Amino acid sequence: MITASEIYEKLLASYGQPRWWSDNPYIVMVQSVLVQNTAWASVEKVTDAFPKPLTPEYVVSLSTEELESLIRPCGFAKAKAATIRRLTEWYGGHNYHADKVMAVDQNLLRNELLQIKGIGAETADVILVYAFHKPSFIVDAYTRRFLDRMSFGFSSDDEIRIFFESGLYTNYQLYGWYHWLILEHGISCCRKTPLCDRCIFAPICNVSKHR
Template identity: 35%
Template sequence: MADKNDDFGKWEGKSDILLKIYSILLDKFGPMNWWPAKSDFEVMIGAILTQNTSWKNVEKAINNLNVHNLLSFEAIYEIDLNSLKQHIKPSGYYNQKAIKIKEFINFTKREYNFSLELMKKEDVFIMREKLLRIFGIGEETADSILLYALKKPVFVIDAYTRRILERHNIIKGALKEKYENLQRLFMKNITPDEANIKVYNQYHALIVMAGKMFCKRTPLCDNCPLKELEEM
């Protein structure tokens, strides 16, 4: 994420096309109201579990945690690592993910005494830097936590975002562009303020939906709502 004083100039002038994409996808799929979770805590754990796996597998792992009353800071803090591994096994890469979750929970204890409220009050730039210093938390995971759990105006970039930007020639080389630059693109053109938190929330969810349904490795353009961009 660019810092407060960054010069966004290079990424200006794309708001029309970005808002057009948003509007087309919103018309097609309707409001998304992400993240699919019952609590902000569950969002944070889900953001780690979803790395390199399908959402179906995340749901199984979350369900295991839920039936064992483990969906709280305190419960995950207390449980031993090997037991945690067993509970989240369906999410894949469970040895690593259990360590990542433990590291994250230790961080929330150390820095915020398990207070979600204090985490939400933290400055977004400071919180992002702190999250990125935790083992196993990369940019997409950190930004998912910031946006969907902590309700901060931070745009999440994923592989589908890159693919759609590239295929519609909105940013040449988007597939290989730095994460922070693509994030700049959205955050320069759709102001990162309180009013746009909902737009950021839905926009990423809509992109994921379009990607899963249409913008696959082999694109299904004929039925995709974004096909109309080609005709503009």
């Protein structure tokens, strides 16, 4: 069976150096909420259109209605605005200092994030990796679908995390790039209806063999 690092090398060779999320931890936090059940293009459009720089102080100064209106194109505006508020409040507990958050133990931090209503495991791991540079592998729907089609037979996200985290160097950047490459693969090739004839994994993928 192909290993986690072999998959990475193949993805990298096929799609090139992946992009990073924003270097601004607060923008990562807000975008990680906005992107839930939404296309990435809408998220960038919405955050680019904010009338002032997207800072926690600015978000706190907005009324609930104003915040909902600004993020409406991303869908689920009420729920997402409430989550962004709770997340901002949590960040305020760390004085909006990314360095202070980075100093917290990874497991403690993950648990803190998971306590916030609206923050699930995927969003928590995105925030950990891209905003606070903690190596916590991100498992999303693209990752599950890809591994399932490749016949790995994992029965839980924890098994998937172990597969990646035990097969790679423990490095937040590597995890961040890996996540972006899987996303790229899921969007361009391993779609809902997969385009196996153009896929680099076709020779070793069971789905491709049976098409």
